[in-house]
Amino acid sequence: xxxxxxxxxxxxxxxHPELTAALRSHLPDVDLIEHAEIDPARxxxxxxxxxxxxxxxxxxxxxxxGLVQSTWAGVEAxxxxxxxxxxxxxxxxxxxxxxxxxxxxxxxxYLHRDMPRYARQQRDRTWLAHPLVHAEDRRxxxxxxxxxxxxxxxxxxxxxxxxxxxxRSPKAIAGVSCFHGDAGLERLLERSDIVINLLxxxxxxxxxxxxxxxxxxxxxxxLINLGRGPxxxxxxxxxxLDSGQLDHAVLDVFDVEPLPIDHRFWVxxxxxxxxxxxxxxxxxxxxxxxxxxxxxxLATGVVPADALVDRSLGY
Amino acid sequence: xxxxxxxxxxxxxxxHPELTAALRSHLPDVDLIEHAEIDPARxxxxxxxxxxxxxxxxxxxxxxxGLVQSTWAGVEAxxxxxxxxxxxxxxxxxxxxxxxxxxxxxxxxYLHRDMPRYARQQRDRTWLAHPLVHAEDRRxxxxxxxxxxxxxxxxxxxxxxxxxxxxRSPKAIAGVSCFHGDAGLERLLERSDIVINLLxxxxxxxxxxxxxxxxxxxxxxxLINLGRGPxxxxxxxxxxLDSGQLDHAVLDVFDVEPLPIDHRFWVxxxxxxxxxxxxxxxxxxxxxxxxxxxxxxLATGVVPADALVDRSLGY
Numbered sequence: 001x002x003x004x005x006x007x008x009x010x011x012x013x014x015x016h017p018e019l020t021a022a023l024r025s026h027l028p029d030v031d032l033i034e035h036a037e038i039d040p041a042r043x044x045x046x047x048x049x050x051x052x053x054x055x056x057x058x059x060x061x062x063x064x065x066g067l068v069q070s071t072w073a074g075v076e077a078x079x080x081x082x083x084x085x086x087x088x089x090x091x092x093x094x095x096x097x098x099x100x101x102x103x104x105x106x107x108x109x110y111l112h113r114d115m116p117r118y119a120r121q122q123r124d125r126t127w128l129a130h131p132l133v134h135a136e137d138r139r140x141x142x143x144x145x146x147x148x149x150x151x152x153x154x155x156x157x158x159x160x161x162x163x164x165x166x167x168r169s170p171k172a173i174a175g176v177s178c179f180h181g182d183a184g185l186e187r188l189l190e191r192s193d194i195v196i197n198l199l200x201x202x203x204x205x206x207x208x209x210x211x212x213x214x215x216x217x218x219x220x221x222x223l224i225n226l227g228r229g230p231x232x233x234x235x236x237x238x239x240x241l242d243s244g245q246l247d248h249a250v251l252d253v254f255d256v257e258p259l260p261i262d263h264r265f266w267v268x269x270x271x272x273x274x275x276x277x278x279x280x281x282x283x284x285x286x287x288x289x290x291x292x293x294x295x296x297x298l299a300t301g302v303v304p305a306d307a308l309v310d311r312s313l314g315y
Numbered sequence: 316x317x318x319x320x321x322x323x324x325x326x327x328x329x330x331h332p333e334l335t336a337a338l339r340s341h342l343p344d345v346d347l348i349e350h351a352e353i354d355p356a357r358x359x360x361x362x363x364x365x366x367x368x369x370x371x372x373x374x375x376x377x378x379x380x381g382l383v384q385s386t387w388a389g390v391e392a393x394x395x396x397x398x399x400x401x402x403x404x405x406x407x408x409x410x411x412x413x414x415x416x417x418x419x420x421x422x423x424x425y426l427h428r429d430m431p432r433y434a435r436q437q438r439d440r441t442w443l444a445h446p447l448v449h450a451e452d453r454r455x456x457x458x459x460x461x462x463x464x465x466x467x468x469x470x471x472x473x474x475x476x477x478x479x480x481x482x483r484s485p486k487a488i489a490g491v492s493c494f495h496g497d498a499g500l501e502r503l504l505e506r507s508d509i510v511i512n513l514l515x516x517x518x519x520x521x522x523x524x525x526x527x528x529x530x531x532x533x534x535x536x537x538l539i540n541l542g543r544g545p546x547x548x549x550x551x552x553x554x555x556l557d558s559g560q561l562d563h564a565v566l567d568v569f570d571v572e573p574l575p576i577d578h579r580f581w582v583x584x585x586x587x588x589x590x591x592x593x594x595x596x597x598x599x600x601x602x603x604x605x606x607x608x609x610x611x612x613l614a615t616g617v618v619p620a621d622a623l624v625d626r627s628l629g630y
Contacts, residue, residue: 098475099447099449102424102428102450102474102475103428105424105474106424106425106427106428106430109417109420109421109424109425110421110424110425110430112421113417113418113421114592115421115425115430118587118588118589118590118592119434119587121590122581122587122588125576125581125582126590127572127573127574127590128590129590129591129592129595130592131595132414132592132595132597134414134597135417159417159420160413160417257442258442259442261440266437266440267440272433272434272437273433273437274433275433275436275441275442275443275444276444277429277433277444277445277447280444280446280447282447282449
């Protein structure tokens with residue numbers, strides 16, 4: 001009999017037939033069944049589950065797990081739902097790194113080339129050119145130097161921007177000034193015209209971007225949040241935008257998603273709201289990687305070290 | 316006595332003290348004087364003029380010219396004002412190629428990453444993600460493969476887009492499919508999701524983008540005009556946008572600039588209007604290049620071949 005592998009998805013998101021089909025095609029020796037369709041008597045059979053998004057209730061019903069494989073890079077919603085001792089593997093997909101680096105470049109160019117200002121001018125039918133800043137004179141700072149942050153730093157540096165990065169622990173990237181630790185964050189922020197946040201959501205990163213952080217940034221600088229919503233203090237961000245300390249914010253992630261309809265971000269002239277679209281899972285590549293990890297765990301009891309989540313760090 | 320070199324600028328644009336100062340610092344052996352300040356009795360002395368923008372009336376007053384050096388790459392407004400037999404040198408600045416290639420990348424990513432659609436959704440407070448297209452599946456076509464077009468093709472190809480180009484005569488660029496001639500234009504347009512126009516304004520390019528051209532483009536494709544306004548038939552473009560044949564147009568150049576306040580482009584939901592900002596002259600580099608050409612002409616009577624304008628081609 002094939003081993004049962006439940007496929008667990010956020011009930012509110014509904015089914016994802018493409019991802020289910022792709023996982024099945026790469027796991028022919030496994031009985032991959034959507035959680036809702038599993039006979040309750042069989043739930044304790046499963047030693048591995050594949051999880052696509054936050055799914056605490058369904059995970060609690062699986063009492064004999066050894067591994068939870070996430071299809072997402074961000075696992076902050078999964079960790080609290082998985083008992084200590086059960087391994088969690090996050091998605092480490094080179095394709096996602098390419099997609100996120102492209103997004104970092106696209107939204108940096110959006111700010112670098114003054115697109116929000118020219119959009120406001122079009123609304124007012126104003127024909128007015130502003131001085132061009134060359135890429136080498138535009139200082140871009142990246143908070144978070146994991147796989148995604150490093151990929152973004154490389155693409156932005158290759159384009160010619162003056163790139164620096166910050167991480168909890170020391171890092172070295174060719175052509176990129178790397179800061180670390182609490183003092184390093186201040187140094188990164190005070191030298192950056194555009195800051196890109198790629199931090200994960202952990203106990204240590206909550207409200208990293210608070211009133212103090214925005215005060216460290218140069219007057220008229222901008223923020224791009226591609227990481228997680230809770231890393232930013234929304235009220236402090238709005239105050240910094242209202243005062244002109246910050247020029248613009250591009251936000252792809254939020255404390256509550258979808259962003260509530262009455263949130264000021266929607267209507268703020270200096271905020272670009274995106275519906276969490278910059279780094280979607282690519283079905284084909286994510287299915288191959290998740291299937292590979294699941295097969296390896298079923299055969300050997302381990303998963304690749306770079307995918308294994310450290311619960312103490314939160315990613 | 317130092318040779319007199321008039322500096323000629325569009326009267327409506329007013330003076331440009333930074334450019335004047337930079338030119339003077341790179342031409343210490345020349346008497347560079349703004350046209351309006353030259354004693355009329357001396358106008359016939361000048362064998363070289365430096366021109367920044369359209370300036371037909373002032374040029375007509377200089378009766379003994381051998382060379383007109385433009386600070387712009389586009390010389391369509393200068394050619395009719397300069398007698399046959401007088402050399403015209405256009406600005407060929409590697410810095411401009413970098414700036415234009417960056418603009419081509421920035422506005423391609425703007426369309427590639429659906430920024431206009433997400434901006435409309437923000438206005439309506441709509442939280443809705445659309446499928447991501449990978450760069451290798453996005454076909455970008457470049458019309459015009461001069462110095463600027465080739466630089467743009469290389470940057471877009473390096474980023475991973477599926478790039479093709481078109482020019483009047485055959486070209487070869489590594490990694491870029493090159494079409495040429497009348498039949499080649501149809502082939503370029505029918506395979507391109509995003510078309511970037513970098514054609515100069517000449518007798519041969521007027522209304523290159525007409526109703527037929529837009530019909531050749533795939534349904535739902537987009538246009539970026541960084542070249543010159545007259546290469547596009549505005550009414551045909553508006554019809555293609557209204558019918559949905561074209562999804563979006565990014566326009567940086569227009570038949571009449573500034574764009575008249577009552578033009579439909581200003582208020583069209585599928586048009587991004589820019590005030591001719593994508594490829595400004597960089598004072599430092601342009602002054603060095605113009606000064607070098609002027610010195611060479613005064614010493615030898617010639618200018619570099621790549622800068623020399625072919626009146627029969629119009630660039």
